[in-house]
Amino acid sequence: MSVHGSPTSAELIESVREWIERDVMSSTEGRLRFHSRVAINVLAMVERELAMGEQHDVDHAARLATLDMADDAEFAAAIRNGQLDDRLDEVRAILRVDVDAKLAVANPKYLA
Amino acid sequence: MSQDLANHLSALLDGAEITDLARLSGGASRETWRFQADGVDRIVQRQRAGDDRDMMIEASVLAAAHDAGVLVPALLCADAGTDGTASMVVGAVDGETIARKIQRDDDFADARPRLAAQFGTALAAIHRIDVHAVPGLEQTDQIARYTEVMDELGQPYPMLELVRRWLLEHQPAPSEPCVVHGDFRLGNLIIGPDGLNAVIDWELAHIGDPMEDLGWLCVKAWRFGQAPPVAGLGEYDELFAAYEAAGGRAVDPDVVRWWEVLGTWKWAVMCILQANVHLSGAARSHELAAIGRRVCENEHDLFLALEGRW
Numbered sequence: 392m393s394v395h396g397s398p399t400s401a402e403l404i405e406s407v408r409e410w411i412e413r414d415v416m417s418s419t420e421g422r423l424r425f426h427s428r429v430a431i432n433v434l435a436m437v438e439r440e441l442a443m444g445e446q447h448d449v450d451h452a453a454r455l456a457t458l459d460m461a462d463d464a465e466f467a468a469a470i471r472n473g474q475l476d477d478r479l480d481e482v483r484a485i486l487r488v489d490v491d492a493k494l495a496v497a498n499p500k501y502l503a
Numbered sequence: 504m505s506q507d508l509a510n511h512l513s514a515l516l517d518g519a520e521i522t523d524l525a526r527l528s529g530g531a532s533r534e535t536w537r538f539q540a541d542g543v544d545r546i547v548q549r550q551r552a553g554d555d556r557d558m559m560i561e562a563s564v565l566a567a568a569h570d571a572g573v574l575v576p577a578l579l580c581a582d583a584g585t586d587g588t589a590s591m592v593v594g595a596v597d598g599e600t601i602a603r604k605i606q607r608d609d610d611f612a613d614a615r616p617r618l619a620a621q622f623g624t625a626l627a628a629i630h631r632i633d634v635h636a637v638p639g640l641e642q643t644d645q646i647a648r649y650t651e652v653m654d655e656l657g658q659p660y661p662m663l664e665l666v667r668r669w670l671l672e673h674q675p676a677p678s679e680p681c682v683v684h685g686d687f688r689l690g691n692l693i694i695g696p697d698g699l700n701a702v703i704d705w706e707l708a709h710i711g712d713p714m715e716d717l718g719w720l721c722v723k724a725w726r727f728g729q730a731p732p733v734a735g736l737g738e739y740d741e742l743f744a745a746y747e748a749a750g751g752r753a754v755d756p757d758v759v760r761w762w763e764v765l766g767t768w769k770w771a772v773m774c775i776l777q778a779n780v781h782l783s784g785a786a787r788s789h790e791l792a793a794i795g796r797r798v799c800e801n802e803h804d805l806f807l808a809l810e811g812r813w
Binding site for chain 1: 603659660661662663664665667668790792793796797798799800802803805813
């Protein structure tokens with residue numbers, strides 16, 4: 392439980408997103424309307440990350456640990472220098488799940 | 504600002520009367536304005552000092568493309584500027600550049616079935632441009648170039664590293680270099696009711712493999728959510744057949760596919776780069792920031808494109 396109490400950061404962001412959807416979108420057009428739409432998408436993305444991000448990080452770290460990798464920086468470097476060349480099936484399987492997790496936050500509709 | 508620009512344009516265009524000056528778009532280093540000079544529609548692109556791309560080279564590519572029979576706007580004036588801000592004035596071309604409208608609006612219903620073939624014909628003309636007609640155009644190794652960009656940005660992207668390895672290990676045999684547009688896709692093509700009216704935005708032109716342009720046109724991001732592989736409008740065969748019929752080199756679909764994978768990888772790097780334009784403070788924009796989170800869309804597309812090809 393956060394010391395900051397209620398409303399939570401997720402609820403605050405949701406309130407701003409709803410205001411843009413309800414009031415801003417209906418009274419804007421053209422470029423400003425487009426940028427309002429982008430703002431809604433960004434806030435919705437942050438809401439999804441607040442809901443799922445922590446679990447994603449835990450799962451991601453556990454997957455990397457199966458390859459003895461501490462983080463993405465080490466993982467990326469190992470792929471580039473060939474250190475994981477004899478385990479590429481595992482590398483691809485891990486990356487597939489990572490990409491799905493990232494899409495679930497960034498743009499879940501993309502998988503549809 | 505706009506009065507200063509109007510005076511500048513008038514001076515560039517032999518004292519023409521400048522009216523209806525309106526900005527169409529603007530980025531960190533480049534902006535586009537529409538205006539009338541003595542009552543005729545014109546477009547000016549302005550590039551601020553400090554940009555590493557040379558607008559004078561772009562102007563010479565445009566002129567060479569015109570000479571090679573490519574549909575391009577007429578080049579009216581290119582000026583390096585005394586304060587480092589370059590200007591290029593071209594004739595305005597009627598039509599639409601917004602992908603969503605070209606793909607869906609009734610105005611383009613007759614044009615749509617023709618476009619994939621017209622793009623093939625246009626690319627064959629581009630690749631006929633005399634490489635010696637455009638001094639200063641660089642031959643860039645795309646993998647090396649965008650690896651350098653990734654390394655400068657310094658953020659780890661394991662999936663992009665894996666695809667980079669695939670690209671290096673499956674590189675097609677080198678071909679006779681030619682002038683490559685470098686960004687041939689909806690958004691940079693002016694489309695009218697009958698089809699392609701002009702190829703614009705030559706700022707990424709370089710010397711390279713002609714198949715780069717064909718592959719880039721088929722990158723999934725440039726299908727804008729539609730199913731057909733060529734710009735979301737047509738099939739590979741239509742593009743390849745028209746390209747070859749118009750004098751383009753024989754197309755090996757596997758080579759085009761390699762360039763499509765490279766293009767998807769490169770667009771992922773460009774997304775990181777665009778977010779960094781915001782993060783670095785060069786141009787603060789939530790739109791640019793959000794593009795940084797589109798990298799995973801490209802990573803997903805790369806998995807699709809490499810299915811069965813690893």
